[in-house]
Amino acid sequence: MKNVVIVGAGLAGLTCARRLQVEGVTCQIIEASDGVGGRVRTDVVDGFRLDRGFQVLLTAYPEVQRWLDLKALDLQEFWPGAKVWNGSDWATVADPRRRWTDLFRSLSADIGSAGDKLKVVQWALQAAQGDETSHWTQPETTALAALQRRGFSTQMINAFWRPWLSGIFLEDELSTSSRMLEFVFGMFARGGTAVPAKGMGEIPRQLAGGLPEGGITLNERATAVEPGRVWTESRGAWRADHIVLALEPGAAAKLGVEDMPARWNGARCLYFAVEGRQERSPLLMLNGTSKGIVNHAAWMDAIAPDYAPANRSLLMAGIKASVQGDETDIEHAARAELAQWFGEREVAGWKLLRHSWVPQALPMRQQLNRIETGPIAPGIWRCGDACSTASIQGAMESGRRTAEHILRWV
Missing domain, CATH: 3.50.50.60 (FAD/NAD(P)-binding domain)
Structure with missing residues (x-):
């Protein structure tokens, strides 16, 4: 042999x-x-589990179903949807196919029109029933052009789609292939979004x-x-x-x-240790304002309690892909924005555990x-x-x- x-x-x-x-x-x-x-990879720092760059596992991936024992991984799932910061308050955009209790909040949220939200649900229903390999043969354009072609409003694209997809594609312009968009959205529509209890x-x-x-x-x-x-x-x-x-x-x-x-998109995020463990939202949080440097955030211990020690919390703040510069300056700017989201007194007490920068995080795929x-x-x-x-x-x-x-x- x-x-x-x-x-x-x-x-x-x-x-x-x-x-x-x-x-x-x-x-x-x-x-x-x-x-x-x-x-x-996942590193343990002061009892916190820090993935190297913010990552999630989509349970619908066919190879994941083929090779991994998902029960043994003890997957901890995000709630389907997101909380979107509009500059003064939070709005919830959730998937009513999985949590009907969020239907009213989603329809009444000041993020896009009711038509925009119905288009999301219709697309998700179609994607959940579609062929998981069909993206390879679809006409190709950019992700942005594909969203526009589906009829989403500029406000819905900038407030929801851009920050959500930027966190996945690791680029802010949505210049990634529309085939990649169809593939990713199909996987989200067919399964859950999770992390293993002990880290990626x-x-x-x-x-x-x-x-x-x-x-x-x-x-x-x-x-x-x-x-x-x-x-x-x-x-x-x-x-x-x-x-x-x-x-x-x-x-x-x-x-x-x-x-x-070799062409790459990089990933940058900040991990903060927070004293106390209060009731936190297990929804991904998005910056829907098109301003600032923070693109998204998540209370990782609200999704997977073992990501943080007892009586402490872990906040992951994902930084926009276009942001460069001194790490101290980035931290200060991120703290100022997060203070608007969570309050100055709260954020002032947070300890930075790691400034995670992965320059070669994802191969750039403008054509797929x-x-x-x-x-x-x-x-x-x-x-x-x-x-x-x-x-x-x-x-x-x-x-x-x-x-x-x-x-x-x-």
Whole structure:
């Protein structure tokens, strides 16, 4: 039986290994960092669980349904909808398909017209019944143009769609492919939005837990790749019949292999520790004013209590993708805005736990076409979410598809 070496222990590499394992193919993952997960990691700081950038799991992702034990992850779900800050007060826009008690509040909220809200419900009903792969063949434009084509008002787009989608696409202009919009909205319409009780890092940890002991070597940095060999800093040559580069765009070129263009959207958020644990809203909070630097926020302990120690709360404030500058200046500006949302006295006592900045958080997808899996050199393969949708689903799907192509050769 031939063997496979996978470079990279992110979701794509882990899923590739799991799929190969099902068929009895021996594989070894080597990972340069000290843990699995790639961009999906969780750190514990002063008893708080801080994901590296604000991330959520959409339970409707097909690969999530295929590979993860969702019950074991103990998923904690956001309420469907959002609270929108209009400059002086909060308005609720919720999904009445799941919480009928929010119907009146949503219809009466000063966010778009009643027609706008009915369009959202109609779109959600259509998306929930549609083909989960139809986005690949739909006519392509920008996400903004697609929303305008659906008839949403400018006020609804700026107050709700722009901040909500900016938090997903990690860009403020909604220049992301309309195909990506259709894919993402379909996943939201079909399932829940959640985080594992112990943090997003539990997802790759669970995938890794299904592999044989010794199947992952951490702190092993690849330095070069050639057909049949992966060279690393500490061990030298790893021999393999097939090599999978489960790496970010741009990384393979450093190993001497043909690579994909590297264009990225970054993710920035601030994590604040708050004394006391009062009743908080488990809804995502959006900045609907088009002003300031804070795009969205969430009380993470209201969604998943284990994200914060007892008698303390964790506030995540997502910063707009276009914001750059000194971290201290960003913190001061964010605090000033959050003081309008929650009160100056409250915010003054918050402790900044981390200024999380992930410059390579999401591959930029202004055009969305699935990159067909095939060897980029004899016995050398590539996978990752840049080959599919820029998402957890895309990473896992790419890893599985790469494994299935390799299985035709072994």
